[in-house]
Amino acid sequence: MNPQLRTALVLARVEASLLTRSLLVLAGLVAGCAVVWGAFGSAEPLWWIAGWRIGFGQLFLAMAVLVAAQLATGRARRNTMADLYASFPATAGTRTLAHLAGLAGAVPASLLLMATAAVVVQLRGAIGSPSIAVLAGGLLLVLAAGAVGVAIGARFSHPLAGVLGALALFLSSTLAHFSAGAQIWLYPWTASPDQLGGLPGPLAGYPPSGAHALELAGLAALAGIVALAATAGRARVRRWPAAAGVVVLAAICVAGALQLRPIPTADLNHLVREVADPALAQNCTTASQVRYCLYPGFGRQLSSVEAPVGAVLAHLPARPAEPLTVRQTAALSLPDPALTHGHPNREVTRWDAQVRQAPGSDGAAPASAIYLPAGSWPAGGGQLADARFDLALAVAEWAVRIPSQAIGAPSRQGLYLACVPYDQAREAVAIWLAILAAHPPVGELQGGLPTRTQFFGVEVRNTMVATWNYPGMGGTYVIPPGGGPQGTADGYLLAHAMTSLPEQKIAHVLADGWGRWLNWRTTDAQLAAALGIPVPSLSTPSPGSVPGPQNPLCTA
Amino acid sequence: MGEMTLDVSTAAVRVDGLSRRYGATRALDEVDVTLERGITGLLGPNGAGKTTLLSILATANEPDAGRVLVFGLDPRDAAGRVEIRRRLGYLPQELGYHRHFTVAAFLDYVAILKEITDRRQRAEEVARVLAATGLEGRARTRIRALSGGMRQRLGIAQALLGQPDLLILDEPTAGLDPEQRLRFRELLSGLPGDPVIAMSTHQADDIAAICPKVIVLLQGRVRFAGTPAELAGTAAGRVWAAGERDDRAHLSWRGGDNRWRHIGDHPPAAAELVAPTVEDGYLLLSHAAGQ
Numbered sequence: 131m132n133p134q135l136r137t138a139l140v141l142a143r144v145e146a147s148l149l150t151r152s153l154l155v156l157a158g159l160v161a162g163c164a165v166v167w168g169a170f171g172s173a174e175p176l177w178w179i180a181g182w183r184i185g186f187g188q189l190f191l192a193m194a195v196l197v198a199a200q201l202a203t204g205r206a207r208r209n210t211m212a213d214l215y216a217s218f219p220a221t222a223g224t225r226t227l228a229h230l231a232g233l234a235g236a237v238p239a240s241l242l243l244m245a246t247a248a249v250v251v252q253l254r255g256a257i258g259s260p261s262i263a264v265l266a267g268g269l270l271l272v273l274a275a276g277a278v279g280v281a282i283g284a285r286f287s288h289p290l291a292g293v294l295g296a297l298a299l300f301l302s303s304t305l306a307h308f309s310a311g312a313q314i315w316l317y318p319w320t321a322s323p324d325q326l327g328g329l330p331g332p333l334a335g336y337p338p339s340g341a342h343a344l345e346l347a348g349l350a351a352l353a354g355i356v357a358l359a360a361t362a363g364r365a366r367v368r369r370w371p372a373a374a375g376v377v378v379l380a381a382i383c384v385a386g387a388l389q390l391r392p393i394p395t396a397d398l399n400h401l402v403r404e405v406a407d408p409a410l411a412q413n414c415t416t417a418s419q420v421r422y423c424l425y426p427g428f429g430r431q432l433s434s435v436e437a438p439v440g441a442v443l444a445h446l447p448a449r450p451a452e453p454l455t456v457r458q459t460a461a462l463s464l465p466d467p468a469l470t471h472g473h474p475n476r477e478v479t480r481w482d483a484q485v486r487q488a489p490g491s492d493g494a495a496p497a498s499a500i501y502l503p504a505g506s507w508p509a510g511g512g513q514l515a516d517a518r519f520d521l522a523l524a525v526a527e528w529a530v531r532i533p534s535q536a537i538g539a540p541s542r543q544g545l546y547l548a549c550v551p552y553d554q555a556r557e558a559v560a561i562w563l564a565i566l567a568a569h570p571p572v573g574e575l576q577g578g579l580p581t582r583t584q585f586f587g588v589e590v591r592n593t594m595v596a597t598w599n600y601p602g603m604g605g606t607y608v609i610p611p612g613g614g615p616q617g618t619a620d621g622y623l624l625a626h627a628m629t630s631l632p633e634q635k636i637a638h639v640l641a642d643g644w645g646r647w648l649n650w651r652t653t654d655a656q657l658a659a660a661l662g663i664p665v666p667s668l669s670t671p672s673p674g675s676v677p678g679p680q681n682p683l684c685t686a
Numbered sequence: 687m688g689e690m691t692l693d694v695s696t697a698a699v700r701v702d703g704l705s706r707r708y709g710a711t712r713a714l715d716e717v718d719v720t721l722e723r724g725i726t727g728l729l730g731p732n733g734a735g736k737t738t739l740l741s742i743l744a745t746a747n748e749p750d751a752g753r754v755l756v757f758g759l760d761p762r763d764a765a766g767r768v769e770i771r772r773r774l775g776y777l778p779q780e781l782g783y784h785r786h787f788t789v790a791a792f793l794d795y796v797a798i799l800k801e802i803t804d805r806r807q808r809a810e811e812v813a814r815v816l817a818a819t820g821l822e823g824r825a826r827t828r829i830r831a832l833s834g835g836m837r838q839r840l841g842i843a844q845a846l847l848g849q850p851d852l853l854i855l856d857e858p859t860a861g862l863d864p865e866q867r868l869r870f871r872e873l874l875s876g877l878p879g880d881p882v883i884a885m886s887t888h889q890a891d892d893i894a895a896i897c898p899k900v901i902v903l904l905q906g907r908v909r910f911a912g913t914p915a916e917l918a919g920t921a922a923g924r925v926w927a928a929g930e931r932d933d934r935a936h937l938s939w940r941g942g943d944n945r946w947r948h949i950g951d952h953p954p955a956a957a958e959l960v961a962p963t964v965e966d967g968y969l970l971l972s973h974a975a976g977q
Binding site: 141205209212216221225 | 781
């Protein structure tokens with residue numbers, strides 16, 4: 131073997147070992163893991179977005195590798211050893227080649243990050259399967275950043291040069307979403323393509339992960355060529371990097387063009403159909419007379435969804451005549467330049483009109499159904515408890531017939547305002563049923579009440595009504611029909627008081643006059659009297675009536 | 687790559703008409719030098735061109751004009767340059783270090799750069815130079831924890847890696863204490879293979895002690911090339927010891943015996959002629975050159 135090449139390989143092994151043990155790389159790995167953990171949160175572990183989130187974690191490792199590679203490459207000049215190094219038979223080009231090959235030292239960290247995140251996704255009950263192209267893209271991002279670090283270090287030895295390079299990488303990736311259309315994919319990495327998490331499954335060619343991996347590989351090769359050209363001694367030696375650079379540039383251009391290609395019309399038609407008419411794609415099962423319809427791949431969620439629904443139904447003295455459907459929906463917002471670029475406006479408008487008719491959307495017809503947006507059901511933790519309570523409450527409100535009247539009346543501003551079950555016993559019953567079914571922490575429930583310093587309320591029939599908003603309601607885990615009613619503080623307080631009574635006693639009272647308790651005219655006071663408890667009241671004073679839009683009362 | 691032909695005859699290094707400018711400053715002015723096997727000392731004040739000459743010999747610098755041949759190889763030729771470097775050990779005047787490396791890791795790294803790619807051979811070579819420079823107990827010490835003298839020894843150690851045929855040492859004894867200097871002289875004198883050694887220094891007694899040949903460089907020009915004895919001989923009959931100071935002397939100083947040593951062309955009153963040293967010869971040359 132050529133002595134220069136042999137030297138480069140042995141030196142590369144040393145550089146790889148230094149990079150693997152580098153504190154900077156270790157810090158990048160920790161930061162990457164933290165970012166991935168934060169990005170996952172307790173979100174649904176969908177592989178078609180988890181891969182991109184893992185890649186976003188790799189971005190932080192890539193930044194660290196960029197800085198470490200720049201420091202290593204500029205080490206000799208920074209440490210005033212340039213004269214000594216110039217006297218060695220290993221030329222600057224050989225050393226640069228070794229630094230480039232030594233980037234293999236960053237691979238274990240990248241693979242470790244990838245493997246750890248993949249295990250977490252799998253343990254949370256992954257939906258879908260990992261995309262090799264997306265995961266490989268994360269690794270290539272790290273290698274490309276390292277190669278850029280070597281290229282910078284070959285010209286600039288000051289540590290700040292690497293830091294600026296890493297900052298540029300960070301900004302180019304985090305600001306990518308400001309770019310309209312498919313150009314977003316040309317940036318090194320996109321943190322979280324907005325629509326991806328709401329899709330009912332992976333969409334071929336969106337995001338264009340294979341072409342993006344090719345682009346990153348091309349960028350890595352181009353940076354390596356620039357680094358070698360910068361350190362090649364003579365113009366004659368620079369000819370081959372120039373030729374290779376042209377080839378790599380061409381490959382990058384091809385990768386760019388592939389990423390800018392419009393998504394085939396047939397694929398978008400299929401997606402829109404899946405969103406607008408989920409029944410076409412979903413698998414439905416019936417349990418306890420409730421129909422659960424989920425997109426393919428989401429089946430393992432069924433038990434998590436069934437539990438709160440079944441628990442509410444089990445406590446009902448009688449169920450409504452109409453059957454309940456719990457259906458998954460996909461939140462697709464159109465037009466989206468990243469998704470629909472290259473397609474005529476007429477077609478995009480048609481797709482938009484179709485998805486507006488999707489179940490659970492504003493334009494859809496009311497139905498006896500509760501919708502679960504795909505990608506929103508938490509995998510675990512406190513958010514799962516919140517989601518279960520939300521679902522239980524939605525089912526309970528359906529059971530006591532609040533939602534059938536909950537399609538909001540148009541306000542004067544043209545907005546829909548939720549109806550308010552003000553002074554209606556059925557609201558307390560619904561909340562009590564939901565509490566029984568999901569057992570949420572009392573502290574969180576109390577947190578939804580107005581405080582002495584902050585009053586939350588809505589105006590109903592010229593009366594200021596204190597509201598109750600369970601903290602978990604901020605999430606979009608569940609879409610009740612028509613958006614659901616606006617909870618009241620009085621309703622919650624009465625439900626809370628009911629939890630201190632024996633369950634059998636309440637069940638007996640409810641069973642005795644179920645039809646009466648469902649009547650919107652039956653008041654909190656009547657229910658409290660039947661239960662033999664005083665009507666609890668909020669100690670926070672109401673600010674009184676204020677001019678503005680009034681919410682409708684949930685009637686009938 | 688074809689096999690290089692090496693001329694390892696007596697005149698191992700030939701320098702003809704070598705010139706180098708840095709802007710308006712003429713660092714080297716048509717320097718002609720030959721180096722033979724053994725140690726050649728390079729004497730000269732700061733800015734005389736010693737470092738420039740040595741860095742050109744080490745192929746770390748390129749001349750503006752003139753020719754250098756090392757073992758018959760021309761460093762202007764890429765293949766020749768690499769071949770020279772394979773036989774070279776170099777200690778620059780100002781050497782930084784990778785401070786977070788350990789001593790052994792640094793030497794191992796340099797050994798790789800010197801194309802010692804076999805792991806076992808490299809380990810043996812590192813152990814050898816560590817022992818030669820008295821650093822064997824510091825192999826695992828990080829460089830940032832070494833004293834200045836130890837770092838200088840580390841610099842010498844890296845230059846010795848690969849048993850070079852040409853050893854270029856730019857002020858190797860700077861920062862060494864007297865005992866370390868003596869050990870350094872012992873080390874250089876005992877190097878196997880009789881390499882060509884070019885060593886610059888400000889210490890005339892180092893030259894007198896170990897260099898069979900000395901070159902005096904002043905203002906970028908070679909002012910003297912010969913043996914230390916010949917350099918000392920240039921001051922013969924011009925060095926006196928006297929009880930009083932004489933202002934006509936080019937240089938005079940009071941020695942440890944409380945007597946004045948005069949170097950000049952005029953004997954002071956009541957002075958006795960003393961045997962000149964290498965330093966006396968060098969100082970007279972410097973004076974003559976207006977330094």
